[in-house]
Amino acid sequence: MKYVDEFRDPELGRVLATEILAAVEPGRHYKFMEVCGGHTHSIYKYGVDDLLPENVELVHGPGCPVCVIPMGRVDDGIAIAREPGVIFTCFGDMMRVPGSSGSLLEAKAEGADIRMVYSPLDALRIAKQNPDREVVFFAIGFETTAPSTALTLKRAKAEGVPNFSCMCSHVTIVPPLRALLDSPDLRLDGFVGPGHVSTVVGARPFEFIPADYGKPIVVAGFEPLDILQAIRMILAQLDEGRCEVENQYARVVPYEGNQRALEVMAEVFELRPHFEWRGLGFISQSGLKLSEAYADLDAEVRFSVPGVRVADPKACQCGEVLKGVIKPWECKVFGTACTPERPIGTCMVSSEGACAAYYNYGRFAREREVV
Amino acid sequence: MQVERIDGVRGLALCAAEDGSKSTVEIALVSVEPGDRVLVHAGVALAELSAR
Numbered sequence: 001m002k003y004v005d006e007f008r009d010p011e012l013g014r015v016l017a018t019e020i021l022a023a024v025e026p027g028r029h030y031k032f033m034e035v036c037g038g039h040t041h042s043i044y045k046y047g048v049d050d051l052l053p054e055n056v057e058l059v060h061g062p063g064c065p066v067c068v069i070p071m072g073r074v075d076d077g078i079a080i081a082r083e084p085g086v087i088f089t090c091f092g093d094m095m096r097v098p099g100s101s102g103s104l105l106e107a108k109a110e111g112a113d114i115r116m117v118y119s120p121l122d123a124l125r126i127a128k129q130n131p132d133r134e135v136v137f138f139a140i141g142f143e144t145t146a147p148s149t150a151l152t153l154k155r156a157k158a159e160g161v162p163n164f165s166c167m168c169s170h171v172t173i174v175p176p177l178r179a180l181l182d183s184p185d186l187r188l189d190g191f192v193g194p195g196h197v198s199t200v201v202g203a204r205p206f207e208f209i210p211a212d213y214g215k216p217i218v219v220a221g222f223e224p225l226d227i228l229q230a231i232r233m234i235l236a237q238l239d240e241g242r243c244e245v246e247n248q249y250a251r252v253v254p255y256e257g258n259q260r261a262l263e264v265m266a267e268v269f270e271l272r273p274h275f276e277w278r279g280l281g282f283i284s285q286s287g288l289k290l291s292e293a294y295a296d297l298d299a300e301v302r303f304s305v306p307g308v309r310v311a312d313p314k315a316c317q318c319g320e321v322l323k324g325v326i327k328p329w330e331c332k333v334f335g336t337a338c339t340p341e342r343p344i345g346t347c348m349v350s351s352e353g354a355c356a357a358y359y360n361y362g363r364f365a366r367e368r369e370v371v
Numbered sequence: 372m373q374v375e376r377i378d379g380v381r382g383l384a385l386c387a388a389e390d391g392s393k394s395t396v397e398i399a400l401v402s403v404e405p406g407d408r409v410l411v412h413a414g415v416a417l418a419e420l421s422a423r
Contacts, residue, residue: 003408003420004389091413118413118414119413119414119415120413120414121397121414121415122414141413144412144413144417145412145413147400147415147417148397148412148413148414148415149413151397151399151400151415196410196412196417199410199417199418200417250421251420251421252410252418252420252421253418254418258400258401258417258418260399260400260401261400261417264399264400
């Protein structure tokens with residue numbers, strides 16, 4: 001398929017791997033963060049890390065939308081789902097994310113009417129089909145998903161669907177990156193930038209990374225050659241003493257983003273003063289809520305939610321994984337008490353989660369053999 | 372996905388995926404015509420793919 005097959009060409013992959021090997025300085029250790037969970041998934045699905053020299057290390061970033069939802073938000077969703085007459089809708093991955101007393105899937109098994117949807121538009125359709133029921137959409141995700149929610153809310157308002165509302169847990173990517181760069185725990189040499197988020201926000205919002213922190217960033221696509229080429233481009237910047245934002249994913253990402261998407265988001269959402277991220281704590285101006293104009297469609301206004309902060313399980317080290325401080329297999333419960341079938345932490349739930357990616361593509365067995 | 376047919380009144384398009392499956396996609400955020408390839412996320416076309 002056009003735009004896909006040519007980015008999976010094994011021969012070109014070997015050429016890029018050779019160029020990367022030639023570009024690294026022997027004796028220097030390079031640590032690059034792939035920001036997006038989609039990259040993490042591709043890296044382990046296609047074995048991209050196996051093509052890299054030993055002194056080029058990839059660490060996983062906070063860009064998995066399911067992984068960063070804290071337990072308290074799951075509890076809030078379950079509380080709404082258990083309200084009489086409510087149909088609660090969410091993406092499939094979200095149903096298995098553990099809250100303090102179970103997941104949405106378990107609440108469904110106990111009788112709550114919780115339905116999986118592929119798009120917020122599906123949730124709006126359910127609302128139109130069930131005018132005597134309250135239908136709530138649990139909105140999660142970064143700037144990639146937020147436009148879909150915003151367009152759906154605009155449609156709900158324009159079409160006058162009074163029984164539809166949204167529990168908004170959308171987050172933005174720049175504040176956690178800044179928090180990571182400010183953290184003393186992590187030393188990074190560069191970033192593989194989030195391709196899908198950048199289709200919406202563009203590459204310009206990442207200019208603070210080279211400007212304020214002196215690190216290169218290359219916005220990249222999700223095929224194996226995209227990622228290899230991005231790594232090659234970061235190494236070229238380091239080699240040439242450059243430090244800037246580059247766009248490897250130009251076939252999809254305009255440098256200025258999608259202006260229509262940004263406009264609809266600005267109309268429907270506003271920044272929360274603070275938002276809690278699983279494992280990362282509260283980060284200022286990192287979450288979205290519905291704007292005043294759309295407050296009547298806000299499920300958290302329409303329903304009462306506990307709004308209680310819940311600490312992660314002590315055994316779970318998703319926070320360290322999300323910050324790139326440890327690798328998935330270094331977590332105490334990885335592959336034993338925490339598996340994709342019975343996840344303790346969010347990183348083991350979503351296919352974009354680093355732990356699930358390691359586990360599902362055989363990394364678990366490989367790393368144990370190495371140990 | 373590839374755009375097959377456009378419903379301009381409702382701002383929707385019928386799109387075909389790589390495996391041949393078809394779905395209705397919101398196209399309010401892009402300017403596309405039948406035959407164009409688009410990046411779709413959560414039911415919404417976010418970008419038109421270019422040959423760059």
